[in-house]
Amino acid sequence: MNPDYAAATRGMCWYLENIRPVRTIAPFFQPVTNIRTDYYISATATLAEPATGRSGEPENWIFDVGVNLDLTPGYQRIISYSCRLANEIPEEEKEDRGITSVLMNQFFRPILYPGDYKLFAQHILKYYFPEAKKREIPVDPDVVAERMGLPVFERKLYGDYKRQGLACYEDCSFEVESNDGMAVIEDFPARSIIINQNTVKNPVTRAITIMHECLHFSMDTYYFLLQRMGREKAMALAARAVGGYQYDSSEISWMEHQTEKMTAAVMMEEDSTIKVIEEQLEKHHGARTPNYIRTIISYLASRFHVSQSMARIRMIELGYQEAEGVFAYEDGERIPDYGCSTGWKPGVTYARPGCPAGMRYSLSQVLSETRQISMRFEKPSAVSRLRRRVQRKPLMVKRQEAWPVERLWTHHLALRLIQLKKAKRPLPLTLFRKSQILT
Structure with a gap:
């Protein structure tokens, strides 16, 4: 000194x-x-x-x-x-x-930028399912779970019709429905996946749910371990809800948003998906009419063993905006397919034929308002309702604020x-x- x-x-x-x-x-x-x-x-x-x-x-x-x-x-x-x-x-x-540039925030949740999803998905496939690249075959979530050391249990969770799957980070106990319809307590080991047979009714939903829970273990283990270290009563499990989540700014909501997006990035790896889409467009001589786009979405769903909804959203994420007008819903009801020969441009208001003037609204603006990857027409007055909607809690067991x-x-x-x-x-x-x- x-x-x-x-x-x-x-x-x-x-x-x-x-x-x-x-x-x-x-x-x-x-x-x-x-x-x-x-x-x-x-x-x-x-x-x-x-x-x-x-x-x-x-x-x-x-x-x-x-x-x-x-x-x-x-x-x-x-x-x-x-x-x-x-x-x-x-x-x-x-x-x-x-991939080593990815950081965590103060809650130990990964901070992912748009380009990081591709890097993370390739990292997962490299270690747990390299066949997807070598032989160009669909990703098998059961094989991924086995190689990650995650046993999968398929049970009917008694009285639970809201959750499709659970990722248990610690030993857990749940009421399950026995063969005679009675509720019995069953114990599940740590690092296990539970598929709720009350809500998972088909192989595609089952596969997506298993991959979703596998990615929770890959991406969010640090988050849940930190919660357990800080609060003894913190819940050591993650859940995939029926119908997805209405996202807000909470850590749980962002975690589910990242996992849903990563599920599509893994099951429909970017390079492989673009290759298949371009091959299908070439078969149709580059035409991108609603009929052809609908055919491509159906082919992608069959090729990668995913739902049509995931295939459609993945096409939009990868820049094929023509998919916005196919398999679209308005107020919970399917609407006729529509398209634009020049493609959708951000910030531009489009009118669907037969759509009243009051229903016109910018697709990109509605997307930014809802913070969800779904394109839809809304009444201008409905934007305030959308703002309120995204502030609601996720459809899951109520938890305390993240630690x-x-x-x-x-x-x-x-x-x-x-x-x-x-x-x-x-x-x-x-x-x-x-x-x-x-x-």
């Missing part, structure tokens, strides 16, 4: 104000036994002398609170933590991203600066010095 600096600051303290969290950085691909998280906090620091009230110029400080966690079930603990002053907050890679990772170490020295700030106590100069790392 510089003796002149020590003499000049003797009897003075740092005061911290405007303390706020800025960013959490945690790479997604880490071992469960040692997950590193860096939690960045900004604050305004002022050097002052309590006896005289003399103070210097305020400085902007950034703290890097680093924590290593072991999330192994039954052994969950904080391995180590540290707090240091950082020069800057690292920028996230948004161009030339690889962020930073709550784990608030009782440790790493966040003592926040505790002292709330108590309006000064920080000793020897506690936070710019050249010092606290461990």
